[in-house]
Amino acid sequence: MSVFSRITMTVALALGVLFAPAYAEEITVKQGDLTLRGELTLAEGKTAKDGVILMLHGTLAHNKMEIMQSLSDLLKDKGYNTLRANLSYAIDKRASDMLDCTIEHRHQHADAVAELETWMQWLKQQGATKVALLGHSRGGNQVAWYAAEKDSELLTKVITVAPATADPEKAAKEYAERYGKPLADIVAEAKKLVDAGKGDSVMEVPGFVYCEKAKATAKAVLGYYQDDARLNTPSLLPKIKKPMLIVMGSEDEVVADLPAKLEGVKQDNLSVATVDGADHFFLDLYADELVDKVTEFVAW
Structure with a gap:
């Protein structure tokens, strides 16, 4: 339909x-x-x-x-x-x-x-x-x-x-300063899960958008943080x-x-x-x- x-x-x-x-x-x-x-x-x-x-x-x-x-x-x-x-x-x-x-x-x-x-x-x-x-x-x-x-x-x-x-380098720097963990590591983990067909798996991350100590699916993490010029x-x-x-x-x-x-x-x-x-x-x-x-x- x-x-x-x-x-x-x-x-x-x-x-x-x-x-x-x-x-x-x-x-x-x-x-x-x-x-x-x-x-x-x-x-x-x-x-x-x-x-x-x-x-x-x-x-x-x-x-x-x-x-x-x-x-x-x-x-x-x-x-x-x-x-x-x-x-x-x-x-x-x-x-x-x-x-x-x-x-x-x-x-x-x-x-x-x-x-x-x-x-x-x-x-x-x-x-x-x-x-x-x-x-x-x-x-x-x-x-x-x-x-x-x-x-x-x-x-x-x-x-x-x-x-x-959006500026990927600036975003990575701000994420590390605010949450104390490299954004690249989190994105890499999320991509690994998505590539394995486990995109709905929930990750515990130090920060997600404005939220601290958040829970987000791997697909959600990539949806907001992957390097995409359209952002x-x-x-x-x-x-x-x-x-x-x-x-x-x-x-x-x-x-x-x-x-x-x-x-x-x-x-x-x-x-x-x-x-x-x-x-x-x-x-x-x-x-x-x-x-x-x-x-x-x-x-x-």
């Missing part, structure tokens, strides 16, 4: 509700054995047919974190519909909370690409005629990864907000054919190397903007300026 045919709407939301005045509603869709959660917000007088901005949060976070909620509210006020996806991290019906570090981590960075495709197919079912993808931080990288490798006839614009960068957002840009906007904060210390990595990158379909004074999360009035840049770019 295809992904398209498996997707089901499991909330009590009749199709006619999509034509109601402004509202926000939790949506669930099936992806294999998982139920994914999201929140659809329709601007007043708008329906899915008017277009939807599909939004993705950052690392181990959720769809109701402050930046996601603020952007959705501001976009609604400007007449834009949004769908805020909540990544499952391989957990059925995962709550809208920061991910619990004590779980056995079975998720991989690229899982988000498949989940974005599921949401794109759901939007198509609802009659959406155009979709803009917007991702923040790691979500920005995952949105770019989707646009580079999956794309969609519905996808018209790609927006990455402070998208993640560095600028490396994905040449493969993206749709119009793109990258927005940076001038005071962002999380992806401080992003401006340098974008120097010399020239593509006719790429626009780059900076919000002066904003840090990685574009709080308060910086969110307003960010939304102004997004809506000017999307221009529906």
Whole structure:
């Protein structure tokens, strides 16, 4: 059975509700054995047919974190519909909370690409005629990864907000300093298990993403830590054919190397903007300026 045919709407939301005045509603869709959660917000007088901005949060976070909620509210006020996806991290019906570090981590960075495709197919079912993808931080990288490798006839614009960068040497140095063990040894152990067909084996590692003394499968370790150029957002840009906007904060210390990595990158379909004074999360009035840049770019 295809992904398209498996997707089901499991909330009590009749199709006619999509034509109601402004509202926000939790949506669930099936992806294999998982139920994914999201929140659809329709601007007043708008329906899915008017277009939807599909939004993705950052690392181990959720769809109701402050930046996601603020952007959705501001976009609604400007007449834009949004769908805020909540990544499952391989957990059925995962709550809208920061991910619990004590779980056995079975998720991989690229899982988000498949989940974005599921949401794109759901939007198509609802009659959406155009979709803009917007991702923040790691979500920005995952949105770019989707646009580079999956794309969609519905996808018209790609927006990455402070998208993640990657530098293997820097990552290895920071891991060793923080966790006291060479990252290369952990990755080699994980690869050995995966190559032996034991990718679901759980490893005890000193650190996994933001989590200390974590338990993660070998496939999960490789999914986040193997040397893969696609984890560095600028490396994905040449493969993206749709119009793109990258927005940076001038005071962002999380992806401080992003401006340098974008120097010399020239593509006719790429626009780059900076919000002066904003840090990685574009709080308060910086969110307003960010939304102004997004809506000017999307221009529906």
